Amino acid sequence: xxxxxxxxxxxxxxxxxxxxxxxxxxxxxxxxxxxxxxxxxxxxxxxxxxxxxxxxxxxxxxxxxxxxxxxxxxxxxxxxxxxxxxxxxxxxxxxxxxx
Amino acid sequence: xxxxxxxxxxxxxxxxxxxxxxxxxxxxxxxxxxxxxxxxxxxxxxxxxxxxxxxxxxxxxxxxxxxxxxxxxxxxxxxxxxxxxxxxxxxxxxxxxxxxxxxxxxxxxxxxxxxxxxxxxxxxxxxxxxxxxxxxxxxxxxxxxxxxxxxxxxxxxxxxxxxxxxxxxxxxxxxxxxxxxxxxxxxxxxxxxxxxxxxxxxxxxxxxxxxxxxxxxxxxxxxxxxxxxxxxxxxxxxxxxxxxxxxxxxxxxxxxxxxxxxxxxxxxxxxxxxxxxxxxxxxxxxxxxxxxxxxxxxxxxxxxxxxxxxxxxxxxxxxxxxxxxxxxxxxxxxxxxxxxxxxxxxxxxxxxxxxxxxxxxxxxxxxxxxxxxxxxxxxxxxxxxxxxxxxxxxxxxxxxxxxxxxxxxxxxxxxxxxxxxxxxxxxxxxxxxxxxxxxxxxxxxxxxxxx
Numbered sequence: 001x002x003x004x005x006x007x008x009x010x011x012x013x014x015x016x017x018x019x020x021x022x023x024x025x026x027x028x029x030x031x032x033x034x035x036x037x038x039x040x041x042x043x044x045x046x047x048x049x050x051x052x053x054x055x056x057x058x059x060x061x062x063x064x065x066x067x068x069x070x071x072x073x074x075x076x077x078x079x080x081x082x083x084x085x086x087x088x089x090x091x092x093x094x095x096x097x098x099x
Numbered sequence: 100x101x102x103x104x105x106x107x108x109x110x111x112x113x114x115x116x117x118x119x120x121x122x123x124x125x126x127x128x129x130x131x132x133x134x135x136x137x138x139x140x141x142x143x144x145x146x147x148x149x150x151x152x153x154x155x156x157x158x159x160x161x162x163x164x165x166x167x168x169x170x171x172x173x174x175x176x177x178x179x180x181x182x183x184x185x186x187x188x189x190x191x192x193x194x195x196x197x198x199x200x201x202x203x204x205x206x207x208x209x210x211x212x213x214x215x216x217x218x219x220x221x222x223x224x225x226x227x228x229x230x231x232x233x234x235x236x237x238x239x240x241x242x243x244x245x246x247x248x249x250x251x252x253x254x255x256x257x258x259x260x261x262x263x264x265x266x267x268x269x270x271x272x273x274x275x276x277x278x279x280x281x282x283x284x285x286x287x288x289x290x291x292x293x294x295x296x297x298x299x300x301x302x303x304x305x306x307x308x309x310x311x312x313x314x315x316x317x318x319x320x321x322x323x324x325x326x327x328x329x330x331x332x333x334x335x336x337x338x339x340x341x342x343x344x345x346x347x348x349x350x351x352x353x354x355x356x357x358x359x360x361x362x363x364x365x366x367x368x369x370x371x372x373x374x375x376x377x378x379x380x381x382x383x384x385x386x387x388x389x390x391x392x393x394x395x396x397x398x399x400x401x402x403x404x405x406x407x408x409x410x411x412x413x414x415x416x417x418x419x420x421x422x423x424x425x426x427x428x429x430x431x432x433x434x435x436x437x438x439x440x441x442x443x444x445x446x447x448x449x450x451x452x453x454x455x456x457x458x459x460x461x462x463x464x465x466x467x468x469x470x471x472x473x474x475x476x477x478x479x480x481x482x483x484x485x486x487x488x489x490x491x492x493x494x495x496x497x498x499x500x501x502x503x504x505x506x507x508x509x510x511x512x513x514x515x516x517x518x519x520x521x522x523x524x525x526x527x528x529x530x531x532x533x534x535x536x537x538x539x540x541x542x543x544x545x546x547x548x549x550x
Contacts, residue, residue: 016350018137018527019234024346050461059352064343070350072234074461078140079526080400080478081459083450085140089457096463 004040005095007032013090016070018077021087023069023094033065039099045069048097100321101284104130106166107314108303110159110176111151118315118331119162123170125317125330129262130167130174131279133302134191135181137395137527138348145397145525147186147248153194160191161198164268168204173262175269175279177253183273184248185214191270196549205550206268209261212543213272215249220394220533228534229394233350235530246396246528254358254392255294256538258282264546272542273395275357276302284320292382295362297325299355300344300379307344310334324380326372336377338369358393358538360386389534392541396529402482403521404489406475408496409511418501419471423449426475426495434488445479445488473510478524489518 005011009028016022023045027033037060046053051071059068074090075082084090104127107114111134122130135143139150149156160176167174180187192210199206221243223229231238243249250273259282261269271279280298285291297318300307304314313331327336345352345364355362363383370378410416427447434440434447450456452472475492479485496517498507535541 014348015138016348017530018141019232019236019530020350022346022348022350026343048461048463057350061346061352064339064346066343066346068346068352074458076236076527077137078142080446080448080476080524083457083459086138093458093461093463 001098003095004036004097004099007099008036011091011094013087013094015073015077015087019073021071021073021090023090025067025094027065027067030062030065033062033067036099037067040067040097042069044097045071045094048093049074100319101287101289102127103280103283103301103318103320104170105280105301105304105316105318106130106132106163108133108306109136110134111155112314113159114304114314115331116162118313118334119166121330122315122317123166127170127172127317129172129283130163130170132163132176133178133276133279134176135178135183136276139181141397141525141527144182144184144248144250144395144527145399145523147182147184149180149187149190151181157194157198160194161202164195164198164202167267168202173267173269175258175262175271177258177271177274177276177279179270179272182248183213183250183271185212185272188212188270188272192547195268195270196547199549207264207266208547208549209264209266209269210545210547211253211257211261211269211271212545213250213253213274213541215251215394215541217244217246217249220249223533229531232393232530232532236528238529238531242398242528243396245398247398247525249394249396249529251392251394251533251541252358253542254278254538255282255285256359257542259286260539260544262286264544266546277355277357280318288322289320290322290324291384292362293324293379294320295355295357295384296364296367296379296382297327299362300327300341303344303347305329305331305334306347307341308334308336309340324378324382326376326378328376335375338371338377341377341379342367342369359390360384390536390538391532391534394529394531394533395527397525398528400524400526401478401480402485403524404477404485404518405521406489406492406496406517406519407513408473408475408517409513410471410473411469411511412508415501415508415510416468416471419451419454419473422499422501423451423473425501426492426499430492430495433491437491438484438487440484445477445484447488447492448476448478450474450476482520482522486518486520493517
């Protein structure tokens with residue numbers, strides 16, 4: 001088992017509007033992409049963000065060696081409970097996933 | 100062919116002047132730049148103000164007005180003043196007229212406003228022309244009426260109406276990022292899928308290429324697709340950098356909804372023309388049955404006062420969460436007792452920096468820092484109440500012991516006074532679309548002749 005952040009080129013998270021968060025996992029190499037795409041399950045992201053799995057959209061984009069997930073923001077952007085206005089720090093949380 | 104020059108992803112982020120000059124020499128048909136988005140949070144829309152300094156905005160906009168005069172083509176800005184509310188558009192018009200006086204040129208300015216009367220939107224909600232998008236907050240008429248600003252996102256049609264006036268400069272309120280770039284190519288009959296797709300690729304300037312901070316790109320639209328050319332030294336577009344931009348801030352990398360339809364790029368082909376330029380074809384535009392515009396709104400969520408204390412004593416660093424929870428319980432009780440307020444009137448949150456401030460309950464790492472920053476956040480119904488409870492919280496932040504038995508601690512304060520008023524806070528209240536009969540129904544167009 002290794003941390004996802006040690007295996008891929010870059011993990012980016014970003015607001016997709018104030019109500020959605022999108023996660024882009026850039027694998028760079030086809031071999032890495034195949035390994036990540038098959039081992040990171042949508043359930044893992046659901047568990048990490050403590051949200052029902054049916055809330056998560058998943059895109060496996062082999063042309064770009066990217067695995068992408070989109071989900072409702074853990075907190076609406078800028079509300080009293082939000083602590084990551086641009087949604088960019090969640091990348092570090094995703095990087096802690098074991099694969 | 101229609102040639103669009105995009106100086107950068109947003110006015111206020113600066114652009115490469117040499118590259119901009121190359122763009123002018125390439126004889127663009129229009130210069131288009133975005134002025135904002137929701138990405139900086141709800142306060143800007145709530146207050147109707149820009150996040151960028153007026154001085155930066157003025158210097159960069161003056162450079163683009165000069166470029167427009169040289170290129171002899173229209174200049175358009177969308178979502179003026181970060182949020183695109185009417186007051187932010189007025190701010191941008193004021194800056195534009197100030198520059199026009201200094202540059203000494205006559206100008207025709209088309210001003211497109213996107214602001215919506217909350218009472219009108221509440222009525223439309225009652226008329227059932229408004230429907231929620233994914234993960235939209237619950238709304239009712241009172242939520243809508245309590246919004247301090249509501250804007251509708253203009254699409255290509257409204258920008259085209261502004262261009263049709265023959266204006267030198269179009270200052271638009273809230274618009275989709277893509278509309279300002281797609282408007283002219285669509286109007287001149289370029290491929291619709293290519294127009295919207297090229298606009299999406301270009302809306303962040305050179306972010307679709309290497310050397311992304313250089314800003315300036317050129318997009319050529321034709322009857323099959325588009326070609327993107329970054330203009331700064333060291334900026335190159337490749338099929339990879341261009342197609343990867345569809346991922347950026349999009350919940351779906353293949354589908355993009357716009358007023359009047361949606362873009363589908365699942366069959367798009369990305370081809371390198373040389374080491375710098377990329378050509379894209381095969382994008383599809385699917386018109387919708389009804390014309391809808393997206394709505395954004397922000398409403399007051401109370402007034403805040405914050406305090407900062409630093410915990411350095413290892414005993415307190417180790418027990419920081421327990422310390423914070425105890426303060427919230429005790430200070431909340433004190434506020435209820437002394438001020439006669441209820442939990443509906445106020446809340447106290449404490450964020451522990453160096454512990455769990457970023458992800459809260461989602462944090463998966465447990466590690467011990469040598470110091471922890473505690474931020475106390477009081478949110479209350481009025482500014483005065485927020486300040487008063489901030490003062491109740493102050494002694495806890497300074498001296499609260501973990502147990503009654505231990506010696507009274509004193510924590511590090513950075514400031515005197517320790518309480519800082521943040522003023523009114525806002526929250527996003529809408530993620531909805533509204534059906535309209537005519538694209539101009541929700542928008543106002545005004546012409547200003549200068550000189």
